[in-house]
Amino acid sequence: MYRVLICDPLSEEGIRPLLDAEDVEAVMNPSMSYEELLKEVSSAHAILVRSQTQVTREVIEHAKELKVIGRAGVGVDNIDLDAATENGVVVVNAPDGNTISTAEHTMAMLMSLARNIPQAYHQLQNKRWERKKFVGVELKNKTLGIVGFGRIGKEVAQRAKGHRMNVVAFDPFLTKEKADKSGVSHGSLQEVLQQADFLTVHTPLIEETKHLIDREAIQLMKPGARILNCARGGIIEEDALYEAIKSGKIAGAALDVFEEEPATEHKLLTLPEVIATPHLGASTIEAQENVATDVSYDVMELLRGGTVKHPVNMPSVSPETMEKISPYFQLSERLGAFLSRVVEGALERVNVYYSGDLLDMDTMPLTRIAVKGILQRHIGDRVNDVNAFKTASDKGIIINEHKSTSTKGFTNLVTIEIETDEEKRSVAGTLLNGLGARIVQLDQYSIDVIPEGHLVVIHHRDQPGAIGRVGNLLADHHVNIATMQVGRTILGGDAVMILTIDKEVEAVCKDALSQVAEINKVQCLTL
Structure with a gap:
């Protein structure tokens, strides 16, 4: 029993x-x-x-x-x-249990926002009959922008199409092909913001999505657009939303969540253009x-000894297997996290290659951890060692594991390759005896980088003075360089420069680096 x-x-x-x-x-x-x-x-x-x-x-x-x-x-x-x-x-x-309830609540908020239903009812309670004051807008032929096209985003899209709305969606895992199959338009975040008459967010709250809809994002939107958040408080920068509504840039907002809850004293609730509910998205019988x-x-x-559908933590493995593979856990996760932050486009395929000492090991747990590292950039802690494969499958991402005898001179080597709808990128790493995890190759370039801390990845032309100009610009912005690695294939051709720095690079410094003549691309990340 x-x-x-x-x-x-x-x-x-x-x-x-x-x-x-x-x-x-x-x-x-x-x-x-x-x-x-x-x-x-x-x-x-x-x-x-x-x-x-x-x-x-x-x-x-x-x-x-x-x-x-x-x-x-x-x-x-x-x-x-x-x-x-x-x-x-x-x-x-x-x-999965609250997908429908949250999607339906989003639609209820959307229609209430469009037709001023809560405000009108409040006036009736105060014995005021003011029809002209609450003229709304129709949903037909309006564009609904959806940021986050997972389970809930897709359900919202289906319902919006039933109202004959145009739907344009952005999601880091959404390709044009997948969007076409769902009957929606595919756009970048900027395109969704610019096209939306109504904007609804359905992403997790992680570092990548914290204040995703900020002042700059709101400025890209149409005058008179409306914003909804039935996902997580903090995705929308609340001060920026307040200012945009006060200025008339945004016509109104419907909010089910706030950064700090309960939010009974929030200043957004003082605006007549805002309607809100106390986090009711999942509150249905x-x-x-x-x-x-x-x-x-x-x-x-x-x-009863069966297999569960929704495990959250890592399954147990034999002590012998754990002893062999555990040293590679951090390396695998960091390689995945690094590559996910430099690759562009919607993920379609992940290939993981093992060689050297890893040939005879059960490397499946390492592959799971690598995939977790890749997906966490966009999904956060909702993806873990156990559900990484299922999460990838749900997003239409193909995962392949390979064993190879090619070690490129290293005792052990883990190589991760990501294919997106825009490009293919790869990174390789190893464990150096006594020195820990190292990135030893990025695409075709040989390097030697510790995968941790604040990193700047610069693709540039191999020309005299390029490295010096980078160092001077960082110094001008009070950014100290801890290490620098440069990889190239031919003299005077394309090259990659990876810097480890002591603090995060601010946007103004990144923009200045991008303006250097020899530099093609600047990417900043933290591991």
Whole structure:
């Protein structure tokens, strides 16, 4: 008999699979104290939570029988993943359950924004009948710009097309071919901003998307455009949005999320052009039931020795395998992260090559980690060692693993190649005895770079004075160079320069570097 501890309020119908299972004892106690939790988990085989219960290292280490932690929702911030992995406990979540509810809420907000429904109702409550004040706009023939074309973005697009809107979408994984199959137009972020009459965002909140819609982005938009955010607070720079609405640049906004919640005193709520809800995107009976059902089935499947659909942390491997491959974890992830930040276009294929000491090893965990490193630039922590392949597959990205006898003179070599709809790029790295991870090749150029810290990648022509001008410009902007590596294939031809610097390069400095005559491209990244 498996004992499953349900710590937070969950839909009863959602956990019905657990309640009806003959081999499961479901213990529901959503109001227990932390001390009670420590006592209760001692004999639990599984724990189910939402966001209320904190599953700390202490909780996990008290649970000697624990095999799985289920999170009825997407985020796992309340679960100590490191402690779970170290103790052999699998963590599962339910990323799909609120897709429809969030898409429908976005459409409800879109129509309410277009027709001033909340404002008009508020006036009626105040016994005022003001038809002329609330003249709205039709959705037909308007352009909906969608930033983030994952599950929710696609559902919103389908509904918008039903209103005979034109839909243009941007996503780092969206190609023109994929957009055509979905019946939407494909555009760059700049093109989406410029074309949108209504703009809706559906991305995770990560470093790449923090304040993605800022002052500069808003200035690219049409006068009188409208903005929606039912995704994550922080994707839109709220001060910039406030100023744009006050100035009349933006006609209105519909917000379900804010950077800091609850947001009852937010200045955006003082503007009559803004409508808002208190983070209700996933708040439907069906969504609450769906996430509970999804995680219940995964928990039962794992307890019975099956395969789960939505694992979050790394699966266990044999101690022998772990001892062999663990030194390469950081190298694989850093190579993937590095290449994802220099390649341009929508990802279509990833090839990972292993040679030397790695030929006889089970390198699949390393490939997963490399793919995670690639995808995290755009998806953040929602992609991990376990779900990296499925996430890539969901995005239409093909993953191939190869073994090769060509070591190029190194004892071990990991090479990652990315193909996009615009180009093909590759990076190779190795572990140097006693010196750790090194990038030893970028495309056709031989280099020697430690993959960490602030890096500047410069593609330039191999001409006298180019390196000096770069050094002088960085000095003018008070940027200190820690290391410099230059790779070239022929004298006077194309070359690559990679700098390790002590602080992040500001935009004005990057622009100045781009203006140097010999420089073709400047890319700044942090690992």
